[in-house]
Amino acid sequence: MDKERKLIIAGNWKMNKTVAEGIALVNGLKRELANIKEVDIVVCPPFTALCEVSKAIIDSNIRLGAQNMSESNFGAYTGEIAAGMLKEFLVRYVVLGHSERRQYQKESDELISKKAQAAHAASLKPIVCVGETLQEREANQMEKVLQTQVTGSLAGLSKAQMEETIVAYEPVWAIGTGKTASSAQAQEAHAFIRKLVAKLYDDTVARRVRIQYGGSVKPSNARELMSLPDVDGALVGGASLEDRSFADIIKNSI
Numbered sequence: 001m002d003k004e005r006k007l008i009i010a011g012n013w014k015m016n017k018t019v020a021e022g023i024a025l026v027n028g029l030k031r032e033l034a035n036i037k038e039v040d041i042v043v044c045p046p047f048t049a050l051c052e053v054s055k056a057i058i059d060s061n062i063r064l065g066a067q068n069m070s071e072s073n074f075g076a077y078t079g080e081i082a083a084g085m086l087k088e089f090l091v092r093y094v095v096l097g098h099s100e101r102r103q104y105q106k107e108s109d110e111l112i113s114k115k116a117q118a119a120h121a122a123s124l125k126p127i128v129c130v131g132e133t134l135q136e137r138e139a140n141q142m143e144k145v146l147q148t149q150v151t152g153s154l155a156g157l158s159k160a161q162m163e164e165t166i167v168a169y170e171p172v173w174a175i176g177t178g179k180t181a182s183s184a185q186a187q188e189a190h191a192f193i194r195k196l197v198a199k200l201y202d203d204t205v206a207r208r209v210r211i212q213y214g215g216s217v218k219p220s221n222a223r224e225l226m227s228l229p230d231v232d233g234a235l236v237g238g239a240s241l242e243d244r245s246f247a248d249i250i251k252n253s254i
Contacts, residue, residue: 005210007226008166008233009250010042010065010127011240012095012214013049022049023056028243030060037061038254040233042093043240047081050089058090065093065127068101071114083122094119095235097129097153099172109152116154120161127166127235128153129214130193134173143192150196159205167193167211168235174215176237183224186213190230219248226253 017025022045033041044065045053054064070080086094096119097112112128119126130149132142150167157165169189171181181189190211198206213225214235225231234253240246 005232008040011236011246012044019049019052022053026056032247039250054089063092066091067095069094071118093125095127112153113155117156125164127168129168129170131170131172159201162201162205163208168214170214180216187228194230222249222252
């Protein structure tokens with residue numbers, strides 16, 4: 001598949017996998033994906049597995065991501081993890097503002113923008129998640145929600161930082177539900193986000209920024225989704241927890 005932007009496919013394990021299970025999963029991925037060069041491959045284990053998974057993939061084409069981080073670099077923030085702590089494990093990417101954190105931890109766009117700035121300050125690449133709920137889509141508020149989230153969550157980033165940021169469009173109604181946005185729905189949302197980035201920055205930044213789709217991505221729909229002009233990869237949840245299904249998503253995307 002010939003695209004100007006290199007595909008990036010990341011597996012978000014969420015609160016799954018012990019250290020041993022995580023090592024077994026990435027060992028399977030290493031076997032399955034050893035020859036893949038056309039896609040940036042990322043796995044995002046829980047914090048507890050970052051150290052050992054990092055060691056397991058050190059000599060591979062798989063990169064390490066974290067599922068969250070603090071906006072602060074150190075201090076009295078019980079239970080939080082700083083960017084510098086992630087760097088110790090050779091983490092390259094960090095997922096920020098996932099819909100589950102927006103919902104359960106009440107994370108705001110303002111907080112997410114602070115986290116994104118802190119990530120860039122530590123040379124981590126943020127994967128910033130945005131997306132509307134089913135109620136918002138049915139009320140024809142998709143564009144309004146995306147405009148608010150994209151503008152707020154990316155506030156304060158320079159053009160150079162924005163080019164190194166990945167935006168993940170996740171229609172909340174399609175996460176873990178088995179529902180997937182149609183190709184037309186996915187392309188419409190991705191194109192809208194790219195136009196927003198062009199307004200906030202410029203056409204060059206918008207052309208270079210990578211926008212992932214997240215929401216019940218699986219091997220059977222990967223090729224169709226990844227072939228869309230403004231879809232530059234996937235943030236995969238459930239299907240990333242088994243090596244064969246995650247590998248097949250990546251293989252079917254190229």
